[in-house]
Amino acid sequence: VPKNPAIDALHREAAERRDVIGLAGGLPASELLPKEAMAEALAAAAQTDDALQYGWPEGAARLRGWIAGRLGARGLAVDPDAVIVTAGAQQALSLIAAFLPSGSTIGVGDATYPAAIAAFEAAGLEPTATRDAAAHYLVTGVSNPRGVAIDSTAALASGRPVIADEAYAELRFDGEVPAPLAADAADRVWHVGTASKVLSPGLRVGWLIPPAHAREAILQSKEAADLQTGSLAQAALVRLLDGLDYDETVARARRFYAERAGILVEALERHLPDARFTAPEGGFSVWVELEEPGDDVALLEAAVAQGVSFDPGSMFRPPADRARAPLAFRLSFSASGPEDLVEGSRRLARVLDRRRPGVRIPA
Amino acid sequence: VPKNPAIDALHREAAERRDVIGLAGGLPASELLPKEAMAEALAAAAQTDDALQYGWPEGAARLRGWIAGRLGARGLAVDPDAVIVTAGAQQALSLIAAFLPSGSTIGVGDATYPAAIAAFEAAGLEPTATRDAAAHYLVTGVSNPRGVAIDSTAALASGRPVIADEAYAELRFDGEVPAPLAADAADRVWHVGTASKVLSPGLRVGWLIPPAHAREAILQSKEAADLQTGSLAQAALVRLLDGLDYDETVARARRFYAERAGILVEALERHLPDARFTAPEGGFSVWVELEEPGDDVALLEAAVAQGVSFDPGSMFRPPADRARAPLAFRLSFSASGPEDLVEGSRRLARVLDRRRPGVRIPA
Numbered sequence: 222v223p224k225n226p227a228i229d230a231l232h233r234e235a236a237e238r239r240d241v242i243g244l245a246g247g248l249p250a251s252e253l254l255p256k257e258a259m260a261e262a263l264a265a266a267a268q269t270d271d272a273l274q275y276g277w278p279e280g281a282a283r284l285r286g287w288i289a290g291r292l293g294a295r296g297l298a299v300d301p302d303a304v305i306v307t308a309g310a311q312q313a314l315s316l317i318a319a320f321l322p323s324g325s326t327i328g329v330g331d332a333t334y335p336a337a338i339a340a341f342e343a344a345g346l347e348p349t350a351t352r353d354a355a356a357h358y359l360v361t362g363v364s365n366p367r368g369v370a371i372d373s374t375a376a377l378a379s380g381r382p383v384i385a386d387e388a389y390a391e392l393r394f395d396g397e398v399p400a401p402l403a404a405d406a407a408d409r410v411w412h413v414g415t416a417s418k419v420l421s422p423g424l425r426v427g428w429l430i431p432p433a434h435a436r437e438a439i440l441q442s443k444e445a446a447d448l449q450t451g452s453l454a455q456a457a458l459v460r461l462l463d464g465l466d467y468d469e470t471v472a473r474a475r476r477f478y479a480e481r482a483g484i485l486v487e488a489l490e491r492h493l494p495d496a497r498f499t500a501p502e503g504g505f506s507v508w509v510e511l512e513e514p515g516d517d518v519a520l521l522e523a524a525v526a527q528g529v530s531f532d533p534g535s536m537f538r539p540p541a542d543r544a545r546a547p548l549a550f551r552l553s554f555s556a557s558g559p560e561d562l563v564e565g566s567r568r569l570a571r572v573l574d575r576r577r578p579g580v581r582i583p584a
Numbered sequence: 585v586p587k588n589p590a591i592d593a594l595h596r597e598a599a600e601r602r603d604v605i606g607l608a609g610g611l612p613a614s615e616l617l618p619k620e621a622m623a624e625a626l627a628a629a630a631q632t633d634d635a636l637q638y639g640w641p642e643g644a645a646r647l648r649g650w651i652a653g654r655l656g657a658r659g660l661a662v663d664p665d666a667v668i669v670t671a672g673a674q675q676a677l678s679l680i681a682a683f684l685p686s687g688s689t690i691g692v693g694d695a696t697y698p699a700a701i702a703a704f705e706a707a708g709l710e711p712t713a714t715r716d717a718a719a720h721y722l723v724t725g726v727s728n729p730r731g732v733a734i735d736s737t738a739a740l741a742s743g744r745p746v747i748a749d750e751a752y753a754e755l756r757f758d759g760e761v762p763a764p765l766a767a768d769a770a771d772r773v774w775h776v777g778t779a780s781k782v783l784s785p786g787l788r789v790g791w792l793i794p795p796a797h798a799r800e801a802i803l804q805s806k807e808a809a810d811l812q813t814g815s816l817a818q819a820a821l822v823r824l825l826d827g828l829d830y831d832e833t834v835a836r837a838r839r840f841y842a843e844r845a846g847i848l849v850e851a852l853e854r855h856l857p858d859a860r861f862t863a864p865e866g867g868f869s870v871w872v873e874l875e876e877p878g879d880d881v882a883l884l885e886a887a888v889a890q891g892v893s894f895d896p897g898s899m900f901r902p903p904a905d906r907a908r909a910p911l912a913f914r915l916s917f918s919a920s921g922p923e924d925l926v927e928g929s930r931r932l933a934r935v936l937d938r939r940r941p942g943v944r945i946p947a
Contacts, residue, residue, distance in 0.1 A: 224804055224807070233640075246638065247638075248637055248638055249637075251633040251636065251637060254633075254636045254637075256630055256631050256636065257631075259630040259636065260626070260627040260628075260630035260631055261627070263623070263626035263627055263629075263630050263816070263820075264623040264624070264626060264627040265623075266626075267619055267622040267623035267626050268619050268620075268623055270614040270617075272786050273614065273617045273619065273622065273784040273785070273786040274611055274612075274614060274617075274784075274785055274786055275609065275610075275611055275780075275785045275786075276786075277596075307810075308671055308788075308809075308810040308814075309810055309811055311808075311809070311810050311811045312809060312810040315808055315809050315810065319706075336807065336808065336811060339804070339807065339808040340808045340809075342808075343682075343804075343805060343808040343809075417638075421636040421637075421816070422636070422637055422638045422815070423635050423636040423637055423638075423639075423814060423815035423816040423819075424814060424816055425671075425810065425811075425812070425813070425814035425815075425816075425817075441587055441702070441706075442706060444587070444699065444702060445674075445678055445699065445702040445703045445705075445706040446671075446674070446675060446678045446703075446706075446809065447670075447671040447672055447674050447675040447678065447788065447810070448672055448674045448699060448788075449788070450788070451671075451786060451787060451788035451814055451817055452785070452786035452788075453626070453784070453786040453787055453788075453817065454788075454814055454816065454817065456786075457626075
């Protein structure tokens with residue numbers, strides 16, 4: 222199933238237009254990214270031969286050591302040599318997808334990260350909402366798009382491979398980051414993490430800890446895919462982490478996003494009183510469902526015309542469920558300021574109001 | 585066919601040991617990489633939101649514009665929107681491989697770039713030396729591993745898809761860089777380029793110009809593979825190129841590598857007089873064939889023990905030809921100084937001498 226070109230065109234139009242409030246995408250707040258420290262780390266790294274040269278496919282030893290250390294503190298004992306540095310979490314998903322038997326099903330729930338669905342489909346897997354799947358994909362700690370913890374019990378109990386994507390796990394507003402799922406079943410759980418949400422997506426650094434039996438095969442796939450993750454990005458990240466209080470950086474991000482989430486939730490309650498959503502427990506976004514069915518691409522088109530964008534719910538659905546699922550959308554609060562969050566909600570209300578002339582929505 | 589773990593282990597051992605002269609790998613000379621300019625470009629890029637954030641899967645517009653401009657000057661008229669920025673040339677090969685029909689053959693000649701073979705096999709293609717293949721892969725301008733121009737006439741005349749990998753094309757010592765093959769058959773030629781050999785492998789920036797009919801599919805594969813190539817690397821590259829005389833940078837590299845090639849060729853003629861090789865016309869390496877058959881992994885093991893490493897010829901062979909091909913190896917002159925090139929040749933001669941006690945090689 223190819224990506225919906227209409228959604229892509231609308232998102233590109235929205236990104237180009239300054240008058241459109243962008244509530245689409247999973248972008249971190251630019252003001253939180255450590256620009257100065259990153260500039261220093263990059264400049265220092267670029268002076269070294271290692272950062273400018275080729276490296277081994279598994280990635281830089283010091284970075285793998287940092288990742289293993291951090292996971293160890295959270296209850297997952299892991300050898301640095303078990304870690305493979307990837308081009309973001311996305312490449313980790315793509316490598317895992319290619320490893321799983323083509324044609325088999327992968328349980329993703331009724332809504333999940335769109336690019337995971339794309340990676341699974343590209344590898345010939347069948348993403349499905351049914352629980353009886355040959356493997357499972359979970360965005361742990363803070364799910365995407367729902368923004369709340371999801372129950373991993375059934376997936377773990379299935380005895381099947383489980384992909385645990387920790388993209389947002391550290392960004393739980395309460396700071397209660399669950400232990401990595403791999404701590405319970407390291408022989409079946411594929412652990413996926415990223416530096417994109419807290420430090421910078423522009424580095425394109427993520428990581429994968431495959432079950433031990435799959436490490437060699439994954440490492441060869443990684444090398445065939447792109448030889449290695451950028452030496453410069455890895456070397457800069459190592460330097461950045463050396464000079465950074467990472468716990469404090471994460472804590473600051475939690476406070477920041479929790480405040481923005483609160484603003485968006487309040488604005489939605491005020492301006493879209495009949496929308497159904499759960500206040501997020503972390504992450505970057507709110508998942509909104511409406512009572513009625515409808516065409517969410519047409520809704521996005523109307524919204525962009527009114528100066529606000531979002532991610533249509535169909536992007537997040539397993540292919541077979543796209544047509545029959547209720548009308549839904551994801552609103553990201555992470556990359557818009559307080560005033561834009563409120564004004565974006567107002568504009569959305571106006572769009573929904575026009576769609577349903579019988580319903581009056583307070584201004 | 586998995587990578588040979590014995591070769592991998594020997595290469596890793598050689599890279600760790602300071603007493604081993606490394607003539608393996610396709611590394612540019614570290615002293616040629618623009619460290620200071622790169623540091624400045626990276627530091628400046630890191631101060632901008634765009635470089636730290638997510639970007640579109642096709643890559644940065646300004647970088648695509650530079651690539652299109654440079655190809656235009658070489659006779660390939662191409663719209664910047666036809667260019668897709670990839671994680672090095674390797675990712676371009678991997679994306680093309682996944683697009684071609686699984687199970688089909690791809691002609692690679694009797695020896696080619698090992699990671700291309702790996703990418704083709706990972707996608708279920710069958711690399712073959714036979715000319716009657718369903719698609720062709722050529723390292724144009726300066727072939728790898730032979731270091732000389734190869735005739736592309738038959739591949740182009742076949743009417744089949746042709747992958748033109750320009751990894752070393754600009755590094756012809758005579759500066760006579762051929763026009764891109766895509767200029768002759770843009771509907772069938774997949775153009776692949778990279779910033780790794782002249783500017784820095786550590787950036788992991790390459791590019792792909794697919795035939796127009798394949799662009800959308802490739803763009804979606806790219807997004808599924810890793811969302812996008814690193815924004816930081818692309819933004820830094822744009823700034824670097826803004827402040828750089830690229831033609832002069834390439835010209836300097838040509839002179840530098842030509843000199844090193846001359847030193848290695850002279851040392852080989854002196855110390856390995858019965859080895860067969862062609863003096864390279866460009867690139868980073870010399871391809872050496874011996875008269876007799878033999879086990880090139882055992883040869884590498886003996887060489888590393890004697891303090892010199894190389895790339896065994898079997899790495900470059902299509903799988904079906906590995907056993908029956910003559911004993912061969914690739915020696916890279918790019919990343920070793922003049923004294924090491926001479927001493928490395930001496931050590932190699934000693935290893936070959938021990939293998940063949942009847943043959944005396946002058947010290």
